[in-house]
Amino acid sequence: MPSFSARALMLGTFAALLAACGGSRQVPPPAAPEVGVVRAHAEDVPLVRDFVGRLSAYRTADVRARVAGILLKREYTEGTDVAQGQVLFRIDPAPLQAALRAAEAALAQARANARNAEETVQRVRPLAAKGWASQQDLDNALANARSTAAAVKQAEANVASARLNLGYATVTAPIAGRAGQQMVTEGALVGQDGPTELTVIQQIDPIYVNFSQSFAELQQLRRQQAQGLLKPAGKGQVEVQVVLPDGTLYPQPGKLSFADIAVDPGTGALSLRGTLPNPDRILLPGMFVKVRLIQGRQTHAFPIPQAAVQRDADGAYVLVVGADGKVARKRVDLGDMRDGQWVVTRGLAEGEQVIVSGLQHVNPGDAARAVPYKPLPAARAGAR
CATH class of the missing domain: 2.40.30.170 (Efflux pump adaptor protein, beta barrel domain)
Incomplete structure (x- = not known):
């Protein structure tokens, strides 16, 4: 039977052999983490x-009463579209018609006076030429003819003004558009102390x-x-x-x-x-x-997913996977964000692999395995 020392020697030899065998085995390095990337592509954005x-x-017109009178009727429906020239209100025309008739009568009188004065000139002129009438008589006849002719013109202007005022009794739309609320009700006196606002039309x-x-x-x-x-x-x-x-x-x-x-x-x-x-x-x-x-x-702009952009105290940056498989940080200038994408205006180059997913597994300088980024379906993205 082997002695105690022999057994100890055998056990020590066996342990040494086991240690030697274990030391020859090498632990493989961890695999590079997988990250989802998109390739930067310049576009006109x-x-x-x-x-x-x-x-x-586009256009606004205040509809006002331009003559004094009693408002008789509203001819349009409030809040509806009206055409240019459409009748909106009617003002009592009776006083204006009377004023027009008086102006026409004054015009007839002025014309009669002018004819009489002209006939007087025709009678006096030959008499003055023969010495049977004085030059003063002829001058007076001529002055009277000129004065009555001027009175005719004044009377014609008065008729035109009275006719214009009568026309203002029918209030029409100055522009086409939507007519608003009536400002004055029927029976009210309008235009007495100046133009009265009746409604507003807006195109x-x-x-x-x-x-x-x-x-x-x-x-x-x-x-x-x-x-x-x-x-x-x-x-x-x-x-x-x-x-x-x-x-x-x-x-x-x-x-x-x-x-x-x-x-x-x-x-x-x-x-x-x-x-x-x-x-x-x-x-x-x-x-x-x-x-x-x-x-x-924008020319030479790079749309990238919003998730790829990170920020720190120095501003915005992205992580990219270089040709050597290493992760690098790149500072970028951002433009607008539309439809979940940032527009990078500066800092990226054509074809660079920008990391979108797996950012939490890598740091600048780490090795990474780039795979095409696949966005999550809308339902899953919303659930997260």
Whole structure:
């Protein structure tokens, strides 16, 4: 039977063999984490700016009583569209008709006086030529003829004025549009101490949207155009879109129709105005809306998913997987965000692999295995 020392020697030898065998095995390094990437691709991206705007009528006309009288009747339905020249109100014409008849009678009298004066001149002139009438008599006859002729012209003007006033008794629409509420009821005396407002007509097809933009922002856009980073939006026209208060996009875009030439010293902004078609009268004056202005197309811009952009104290950055399989950090300048994508205006190069998913597993300098990024379905993304 082996002694204690022999057994100990055997056990030690066996342990040494086991240790030697274990030391020869090498633990494999951990696999590089998998990250979802998108390749940066430069595009011409619309440059869109949002503003708060207010709608106003394309044309507005105050309908007023231009002669004094009693309002007899309203001829239109409040809140309906009226045509230009359509009768809206009627004022009692009887006093105006009487004034016209008096003016016509005065005109007839003036014409009769003028004929008599002219006949007197015709009688006195040959007598004065023969010495049977004095030169003073002829001069008086001529002066009277001139005076009565002037009186005829004055009487004609009075008739025209009276006829015009009678026409004002029928109040018509100066423009086509939607007529508002009646301001004065039937039976009221109007036009006594000046023109009385009866209603307001507003033309709302097309319709204006008024808003303002910072002059500093406009200067920046001009610099971008000068540097070739921004192309015009269209053939000299800037498209204007409107987002309704419920968040839906108004289906008919318009055009920028006016830009002020002076900057408001209080706000540092420039007043702008767009014109939009409004055939269905969806847009109404006084409404506040969001104005979406397409001011050009950004050249060499990179749309990337929102999830790829991170921020720290120094600004925005993205992580990319380089050709060597290593992760690198890149600072980027951001433009607009549309439809869940940031527009990167500076900091990326064509074809770079931008990490979108798996960002929590890697840091700059780490190795990573890039696979194409697959967005989550809408239902799953909402659940998360």
